[in-house]
Amino acid sequence: MEEFKFIQSITPKYYRQPSIVKGIGDDAAIIRHQQVDTIMTMDTMVESVHFSEKTTTPYHIGYRALAANISDIAAMGGTATAYLVSIVIPERWTDDQIQEIYRGMMALAQTFHMDLIGGDTVSGTALTLSITVIGAVQKDKARYRSQAKKGDVVFVTGTLGDSACGLHILLQEKDSEHYQYFVDRHQQPMPRIAFVEACQGIKRMALNDVSDGIANEANEIAAASKLLLEIDYNKIPMQDKLNDFSEQQRINWALSGGEDFELIGTISEEEWDILEKAAKHTNTPVTKIGTVKDRTSKNGTAWIYHDNQYKRLEKSGYTHLKG
Ligand SMILES: Nc1ncnc2c1ncn2[C@@H]1O[C@H](COP(=O)(O)OP(=O)(O)OP(=O)(O)O)[C@@H](O)[C@H]1O
Ligand SMILES: Cc1ncc(C[n+]2csc(CCOP(=O)(O)O)c2C)c(N)n1
Ligand SMILES: [Mg+2]
Ligand SMILES: [Mg+2]
Ligand SMILES: [Mg+2]
Structure with a gap:
């Protein structure tokens, strides 16, 4: 699928979190938090390092990659609100498989009431998902x-x-x-x-x-x-x-x-x-x-x-x- 079309296909129709002032569609996203501390974390999953065809379906690749990131928000004592996904797509991966990866992420995002607010799409050699999750925690209540x-x-x-x-x-x-x-x-x-x-x-x-x-x-x-x-x-x-x-x-x-x-x-x-x-x-x-x-x-x-x-x-x- 062509890059612009792909981004369109994964753009949410609405945002769940009121803090999201701008999501997908500009040069960057904007979030507005007033009374809480913002948490930011990023973890990456790479084919044949974190998953393989034998261990993980495309749906679970997405699910697991997002879960690993949300887990770091939990480890700070917070709740997850939004995420950005950078994806490296090798040529042999089909459109359906990539959509499945997003379906896996979207299922978990729905559970936690999170919004996909941005990311990046490039072609490359090993399927790689690099996810940034934004979270929130009551002021001075982070768990270090x-x-x-x-x-x-x-x-x-x-x-x-x-x-x-x-x-x-x-x-x-x-x-x-x-x-x-x-x-x-x-x-x-x-x-x-x-x-x-x-x-x-x-x-x-x-x-x-x-x-x-x-x-x-x-x-x-x-x-x-x-x-x-x-x-x-x-x-x-x-x-x-x-x-x-x-x-x-x-x-x-x-x-x-x-x-x-x-x-x-x-x-x-x-x-x-x-x-x-x-x-x-x-x-x-x-x-x-x-x-x-x-x-x-x-x-x-x-x-x-x-x-x-x-x-x-x-x-x-x-x-x-x-x-
Ligand atoms: N390449 C990098 N550039 C900048 N900061 C980094 C980089 N890699 C790790 N860090 C930072 O180092 C700290 C520890 O990161 P680490 O990835 O070990 O934690 P984690 O996510 O809890 O562990 P895991 O990656 O096993 O899930 C974090 O503050 C992280 O943001
Ligand atoms: C196919 C396949 N082979 C091996 C493993 C095991 N594994 C990979 S990374 C990691 C630690 C956490 O990584 P990070 O430090 O990046 O969070 C572990 C235990 C796997 N999941 N899939
Ligand atoms: Mg990490
Ligand atoms: Mg951690
Ligand atoms: Mg981690």
């Missing part, structure tokens, strides 16, 4: 990685390792009907926006979303807060069906598999009750998995208790550039 305090509880939402297990099943072409749950968790992650919205009454909370695996994200909170995060391996929430796989696979997936798009955070014991209520209210499983400590020489790192010993939880998740 640096907000952990000594004595805090470390918690995670949902279960960990599901997405990596789903990826394994898709790549190995295992009986995916029996394991459809894991495949769905890989293809259609649900960002925890409802939960963070329900947490608005909480005074202080550190948050990070699980894109690379908690072995990374726990270290990121420890580093930003200049404290030590101690995690008990036996408390990490995992699906029962994960027991069908080896202990080594389970550990790898839960700690370093990534792409679960759950949240890992820290909160004071005093505010835990409010968090539990928010979790119940939004049907979000939450599990205490550790504690924040102040150990001068080890601050900035995460540790894990497993098989009766404490070990450094090395950053072991997915990294794109190897030093």
